[in-house]
Amino acid sequence: MDFAFDARTEELRARLLAFMDEYVHPAEAVAEEQRAALASPWDTPAVVEELKAEARRQGLWNLFLPDSEYGAGLTNLQYAPLAELTGRSPQLAPTALNCAAPDTGNMEVLTQFGDERQKKQWLEPLLAGEIRSAFAMTEPEVASSDATNITTRIERDGDEYVITGRKWYISGAMNPDCKIFIVMGKTDPDGEDIRRQQSMILVPRDTPGVTVKRAMRVFGYEDHYHGGHAEMIFDHARVPVTHLIGEEGGGFAIAQARLGPGRIHHCMRLIGMAERAIELMCRRAVSRDAFGKALGQQGVVHNWIADARVTVEQLRLLVLKTAWLMDTVGNRGAHTEIQSIKIATPRAVVDIIDRAIQLHGAGGVSQDFPLAELYAGARTLMIADGPDEVHQRSLARRELKKYL
Ligand SMILES: Cc1cc2nc3c(=O)[nH]c(=O)nc-3n(C[C@H](O)[C@H](O)[C@H](O)COP(=O)(O)OP(=O)(O)OC[C@H]3O[C@@H](n4cnc5c(N)ncnc54)[C@H](O)[C@@H]3O)c2cc1C
Numbered sequence: 320m321d322f323a324f325d326a327r328t329e330e331l332r333a334r335l336l337a338f339m340d341e342y343v344h345p346a347e348a349v350a351e352e353q354r355a356a357l358a359s360p361w362d363t364p365a366v367v368e369e370l371k372a373e374a375r376r377q378g379l380w381n382l383f384l385p386d387s388e389y390g391a392g393l394t395n396l397q398y399a400p401l402a403e404l405t406g407r408s409p410q411l412a413p414t415a416l417n418c419a420a421p422d423t424g425n426m427e428v429l430t431q432f433g434d435e436r437q438k439k440q441w442l443e444p445l446l447a448g449e450i451r452s453a454f455a456m457t458e459p460e461v462a463s464s465d466a467t468n469i470t471t472r473i474e475r476d477g478d479e480y481v482i483t484g485r486k487w488y489i490s491g492a493m494n495p496d497c498k499i500f501i502v503m504g505k506t507d508p509d510g511e512d513i514r515r516q517q518s519m520i521l522v523p524r525d526t527p528g529v530t531v532k533r534a535m536r537v538f539g540y541e542d543h544y545h546g547g548h549a550e551m552i553f554d555h556a557r558v559p560v561t562h563l564i565g566e567e568g569g570g571f572a573i574a575q576a577r578l579g580p581g582r583i584h585h586c587m588r589l590i591g592m593a594e595r596a597i598e599l600m601c602r603r604a605v606s607r608d609a610f611g612k613a614l615g616q617q618g619v620v621h622n623w624i625a626d627a628r629v630t631v632e633q634l635r636l637l638v639l640k641t642a643w644l645m646d647t648v649g650n651r652g653a654h655t656e657i658q659s660i661k662i663a664t665p666r667a668v669v670d671i672i673d674r675a676i677q678l679h680g681a682g683g684v685s686q687d688f689p690l691a692e693l694y695a696g697a698r699t700l701m702i703a704d705g706p707d708e709v710h711q712r713s714l715a716r717r718e719l720k721k722y723l
Pocket residue numbers: 421454455456457458461462463464465487488489490491537548699702703704705706707708709712
């Protein structure tokens with residue numbers, strides 16, 4: 320068993336580390352200042368565009384995309400440690416490298432399932448970082464963790480499809496640069512096969528009948544850097560039939576293909592978030608005294624730090640094993656491991672960030688440290704991209720099957 324990264328990964332890691340230190344971390348405070356002065360909080364601060372230009376110049380661009388025609392052509396195992404580094408600054412780094420969700424998943428869908436016209440019109444500007452995109456599946460009225468519940472209608476009318484429905488928590492949609500939505504709805508709501516009722520369709524932002532209604536909050540945060548999480552109305556929005564992705568009834572299968580890589584990317588970044596929390600915890604522990612000694616000399620703080628380190632090492636090994644399996648036996652073959660890391664990582668990282676918050680006292684929940692926002696981001700990943708219980712249900716059923 321060889322635990323070393325290969326030469327290309329090491330080389331990219333070194334370059335990305337330098338980019339993070341030289342450009343990304345110093346830009347965190349600048350971006351905050353610039354955002355406060357923007358006409359709309361949903362606009363992109365200038366420093367983010369500068370970071371994108373620099374990352375592109377340095378070849379640190381589209382690293383997430385395994386397709387070498389369109390992206391960097393890295394394997395999951397090569398990309399994993401790079402995504403981890405971007406997790407140390409989740410507001411800026413993924414966007415700077417054009418590796419931020421939900422664009423990454425949408426670019427993967429267009430690469431794999433889009434036709435030449437769709438690629439030209441939407442994939443190319445997304446790959447160039449000129450526009451952003453969103454993925455609209457979840458609906459406020461139904462339990463959307465079960466995709467068969469989706470009620471949005473995609474009805475054919477001559478050469479057009481008519482889309483009607485209400486969605487919410489559509490990440491990225493508040494950003495005016497988000498020009499295209501991939502919408503999941505039903506083309507055949509009465510179809511016998513409940514997994515063939517859904518389709519995916521491209522809906523441009525400026526389509527009449529499309530309304531971005533309001534920004535949903537996450538623990539009170541508006542998540543400006545991620546373009547917010549919008550409630551959206553599609554009221555008889557009409558698009559040409561050529562906007563359908565793949566075939567009618569193919570939406571469920573495309574959603575499954577989209578979510579595998581998306582889930583491992585989240586877990587990689589979560590490990591980077593945990594590393595940032597551990598670093599902050601240690602710096603605080605050695606720089607503040609209470610009751611006559613440094614916080615870091617308290618036994619309980621030793622336990623927190625040691626437990627956090629052990630947990631991160633365990634998670635990283637499992638995530639890397641999953642990445643390796645995805646590369647060698649495919650996403651289907653790595654199903655159990657993908658579900659395992661999606662269950663294990665957010666909850667463990669929430670716990671680590673929680674301890675780091677505790678060690679910072681009031682500062683931990685304040686805006687002067689990134690911990691509260693990291694906590695909110697990690698906690699939502701126990702719900703987004705499939706709640707824990709849904710993954711546990713399917714994983715347990717596969718385990719039980721072995722004994723039936
Ligand atoms: C920050 C954030 C960003 C998001 N971004 C997007 C986005 O960009 N696009 C998009 O379409 N959606 C997005 N979502 C929505 C997310 O994918 C859904 O919230 C998720 O799929 C769950 O659906 P739901 O909210 O309807 O919960 P429900 O389906 O109503 O489930 C509620 C709860 O029921 C429990 N539950 C469900 N099924 C089972 C089961 N089988 N066994 C036991 N318990 C169960 C779980 O605890 C679950 O959390 C985002 C959500 C958040 C919080």
